[in-house]
Each structure stands twice: as C-alpha cells, then as structure tokens.
Amino acid sequence: MATVGTIPGIEDAREILKKHKIVIAGIGETEQGKIPNKSSFQFLSEASKLAIEDAGIKKEDVDGVVTAFSLVEQTFMHCTTFADYFGMRPRYFSSVAIGGATAVWMVAEAAMAIASGQAEVVLCVRGDNTLSGISSSGMVALIREMCHAEFEFPYGLTTPGGYALAAQRYLHDYKGKQEHLAAVAVTMRKHAGLKPNAMNKEPLTIEEVINSRIIAAPLRKYDCSIISDGGAAFIVTTEEKAKALGVKKPLVYLWGMGEGYSHQYFTSVSDLNQIYNAIGSSGHRAFQTAGIGPKDVDVAFLYDCFTITVLLELEGLGFVPKGEAGPFALEGRLEIGKDLPLNTHGGLLSQAHLGAMHHVVEATAQLRGEAGPRQVKDAEVALVHGNGGIVSAHSTIVLGKEPLS
Numbered sequence: 145m146a147t148v149g150t151i152p153g154i155e156d157a158r159e160i161l162k163k164h165k166i167v168i169a170g171i172g173e174t175e176q177g178k179i180p181n182k183s184s185f186q187f188l189s190e191a192s193k194l195a196i197e198d199a200g201i202k203k204e205d206v207d208g209v210v211t212a213f214s215l216v217e218q219t220f221m222h223c224t225t226f227a228d229y230f231g232m233r234p235r236y237f238s239s240v241a242i243g244g245a246t247a248v249w250m251v252a253e254a255a256m257a258i259a260s261g262q263a264e265v266v267l268c269v270r271g272d273n274t275l276s277g278i279s280s281s282g283m284v285a286l287i288r289e290m291c292h293a294e295f296e297f298p299y300g301l302t303t304p305g306g307y308a309l310a311a312q313r314y315l316h317d318y319k320g321k322q323e324h325l326a327a328v329a330v331t332m333r334k335h336a337g338l339k340p341n342a343m344n345k346e347p348l349t350i351e352e353v354i355n356s357r358i359i360a361a362p363l364r365k366y367d368c369s370i371i372s373d374g375g376a377a378f379i380v381t382t383e384e385k386a387k388a389l390g391v392k393k394p395l396v397y398l399w400g401m402g403e404g405y406s407h408q409y410f411t412s413v414s415d416l417n418q419i420y421n422a423i424g425s426s427g428h429r430a431f432q433t434a435g436i437g438p439k440d441v442d443v444a445f446l447y448d449c450f451t452i453t454v455l456l457e458l459e460g461l462g463f464v465p466k467g468e469a470g471p472f473a474l475e476g477r478l479e480i481g482k483d484l485p486l487n488t489h490g491g492l493l494s495q496a497h498l499g500a501m502h503h504v505v506e507a508t509a510q511l512r513g514e515a516g517p518r519q520v521k522d523a524e525v526a527l528v529h530g531n532g533g534i535v536s537a538h539s540t541i542v543l544g545k546e547p548l549s
Contacts, residue, residue: 154432157401161433162548166255167395169265169386170199170379173507176341176496179373180276184214185229185270187375190353192230195267195377201389206379207262208236210254212246212270212499216277226269236263242378243290243532244419244447245403245539246270249498251528252401252541254380269502271375290533292409304368304450306410306534308360311452313416317467322362324470326353328451329366329493331478336490338480338518343372344494348496367451369492376501379509383547394512398517399436399525402429410534418458419535423460426538427529431462434542438462441542442523443510444484445503447531448491457529461540480520488518500530504541511545 174187174193188211196203209232211223219225223239236257240246247270254266278286287304315322330350336342336457348366356365386395404426406418414420431437435508438461448465455469463484464472478486487508489495496502507526509515524545531538 145243148204149367149434153412154429156435158435160259161398164259164384165463165547166258166398167381167383167386168378169381169393170195170393170510171508172377173341173502173505174375176372176374176405177343178275179381181518182273182373184217184272185226186375187273188269189224189230189502191375191377192269193269195379195539198393199379199391200393201265201391203232205389206265206267207234208234208254208266209234210250210266210268211239213241214272215274216227216272218518235265235506236266238415238449239544242537244449244499245537247532248528248530248539248541249403251380252539253502254397258382263490265350265379265381267377268376268407270498271376272498273373275373280512292411294410299409301358302355303534304360307450309410310419310456310473312516316402317416319362320470322354322457323350324474325362325451326350326365326368327473329353329449332448332491332493335488335518339367339390339489340491342490342495343370363450369449369497370494371497372498374496374498375533376505378504381500393425396405396508396511397544397547398541399548400430400432400434400542402426402540404416404538405536408533415530419456420466423457424462426540427461430540430542434548436525436542441525443488443508443520443526444486444525445526445528446485446486447529449531453535456535461529480518488515500528503528510541529542
C-alpha cells in the first residue's frame with residue numbers, strides 16, 4: 145500500500161459516516177448470461193425491483209437514483225431516462241461513468257447525497273445487454289475505447305493489449321510465472337461453481353488456463369473476463385431511515401471510501417509504481433476512514449477484468465508485498481476458508497461482467513450471512529475495490545457488519 149500521511153478530511157469523513165450510519169439495505173441481481181430480446185432498461189428495471197423487494201420497501205420510498213452507463217444503449221441523460229422508464233420522480237439523480245470503478249463509487253456518491261440532505265433512500269443500479277446487444281464491430285470499438293485514438297490504437301494497442309503490457313512488465317519485474325496469473329482464474333471458477341446465477345461453473349485447471357488461446361500475450365482466454373447480459377442493484381440509506389421503513393434484512397454499514405487516479409492513456413504510465421500508488425491512495429483513504437488496515441478484512445472483492453489486475457490490486461492495497469501476490473494465489477490462499485477469500489461469487493472472470501455491481505452485492509450478502517455455500521465464516525468486514533480504464537482510476541469502499549465506531 146502506498147505510504148501516505150494523515151489525509152486532510154479523513155476525520156471529517158469518518159465523523160459523517162458515524163453520524164449518519166450509512167447502510168446498504170437491499171440488493172438484487174437478475175439472471176446473468178446471454179439473454180436476447182431484452183434492453184438494458186429492462187435489466188435496470190428488473191434489478192431495481194429485486195433490490196426494492198429485498199429491502200421490503202416501496203418504489204415510492206426511493207427519492208434518489210444513481211445509475212451507471214450502458215455500453216450498448218448510450219443515452220445523453222442516463223439517470224433521468226431510466227427514472228422516466230421506471231416511473232420515478234427522484235429529487236436526487238446522477239450517473240457515474242468511471243469504468244470499472246463506477247459501481248463502488250456509486251455507494252460513496254449515494255452516501256454523500258444522503259449526508260448532505262439531497263436524498264434519504266438512493267437506488268443504485270446498472271443493467272446492460274452487452275453480450276446479446278452488441279455487434280462484432282461494436283465490440284472492436286469497445287476494446288479500443290480506453291486507447292488514444294491518435295497515438296495508441298492506430299499502432300495496435302487495445303484494452304486487452306494494455307493489460308497485457310502491464311502483465312509483461314509485472315512478470316519481468318518480479319520474475320512471475322504464467323501459473324501465477326492462471327491461479328486467479330482457477331480460484332474464480334471454483335467460487336463461481338457455488339453461485340447459482342454464475343455463467344461459467346465448469347471446473348478449470350492451471351493447465352487449461354495456460355493452454356487456452358492467446359488474446360494478448362501473456363494473457364490467454366481464461367485470463368480475461370467474460371461478457372454478459374444482466375442487471376444488479378442496491379439500496380443505500382441510513383440506519384434510522386431503514387428502521388423507519390421497516391427493513392427486516394440485516395443492514396451493512398459503510399465504514400470508509402476512497403479514490404485514486406494514475407493516468408488516462410496507458411502510454412502515460414512510467415512504471416508499475418505509478419499504478420500501485422493510485423491503487424494504494426484509494427485503499428489508504430478507505431482504510432483510514434474506517435480506522436482499520438488490510439489485516440482486518442475478512443473477505444475481499446477486487447476488480448478482476450483480467451487476472452493481472454487482481455495481482456496488482458492485492459499488492460497495491462497492501463494485502464501482500466509487491467511481487468508476492470502470484471505465489472499467494474497459486475498456494476490457494478484466495479479461496480473460501482483460506483487467508484483472504486476473494487470474489488466469492490466468481491467475479492468478472494466467471495460469474496458475470498457488470499462492472500463491480502456484483503462485487504458490491506456479494507459483499508453485502510457475505511456480511512448478512514446469506515451467501516449459502518459460499519459463506520465466509522464470521523465475516524464482519526469486507527473490502528470492495530473497483531478499477532476503471534487500463535488500471536487507471538480506482539475506488540475502494542470498506543463495509544462492516546456493525547456500525548462504524
């Protein structure tokens with residue numbers, strides 16, 4: 145984790161979270177996979193209904209909405225377009241678009257809206273039909289989205305290619321092995337086998353990962369996240385409001401939050417330390433606000449668009465020293481029941497890809513004790529980390545089973 149001194153505003157943030165007792169009070173996930181003939185707005189609506197029902201409240205109780213972007217059905221004013229579609233008239237509305245860091249920061253944005261009196265009950269939702277609703281030419285456009293149109297993409301760089309460059313540098317600097325990357329994919333697949341709505345549940349071996357076709361060396365097919373249709377949502381409010389509305393489900397409390405930024409275009413990256421510092425800055429802010437450290441986390445949810453991303457995040461957040469995440473994964477220490485259970489739902493590599501929405505939903509389920517066969521014993525503290533761009537923009541939240549003290 146990056147070495148940072150006392151951060152201005154951390155104590156204020158901590159006091160705000162202690163005072164308002166911001167909670168996640170409801171969660172919902174739709175079916176995941178290839179689901180043709182449904183629009184992104186249908187998935188948004190289905191997920192929203194599920195989260196509202198899970199909280200045991202009414203749609204009329206929701207006075208704020210935060211949406212994420214759609215990769216397929218892009219609209220100029222996404223949040224209000226959805227509000228109209230869903231039949232809402234929120235007094236607070238916003239859309240967040242920071243790539244894979246979006247879902248995590250939606251929690252923080254909802255919290256800030258509530259703490260400032262803009263809303264009391266905020267619906268955070270994302271839905272998309274990326275698998276069935278995008279053409280091959282659209283997918284090409286998508287993988288070039290994070291690359292500079294003039295100075296990167298014309299020379300062959302794509303989003304997978306950028307992550308592959310990070311992986312090449314990582315394996316070179318720390319004498320890493322292909323097996324270290326593969327171990328992450330194998331663990332995610334093992335966890336997905338326990339998740340009812342996971343897309344890919346078939347067991348996966350290290351050898352199968354290593355022998356799968358190359359996408360962008362050294363990244364192979366199973367080192368890359370899957371594409372899916374579906375939706376997910378969660379309800380953010382305060383403990384007081386949740387009780388007033390009669391929410392019966394266990395509440396999950398927001399303990400800390402933070403962001404970190406490194407670059408927009410990958411050719412601006414000087415070395416891996418620039419990436420580590422951005423990840424560390426995000427995590428450090430969240431940890432300091434929560435008043436805890438990496439060793440206090442019982443279950444972690446890290447953005448896993450590619451296997452290399454997980455190794456960089458594990459080290460940048462301070463869970464393991466630099467260069468040691470690969471052996472840590474290969475030894476099976478990210479599995480349920482081991483040192484640091486990671487992405488117990490299977491993550492982007494095996495469950496589904498909707499940014500980090502499912503990471504937030506699963507973290508909430510874990511702290512509620514509702515994860516079934518995936519349940520981490522005595523889970524009281526969870527960390528969720530999102531990553532946007534090519535390891536560019538980072539967001540972190542810390543969640544607790546009890547109020548922040």
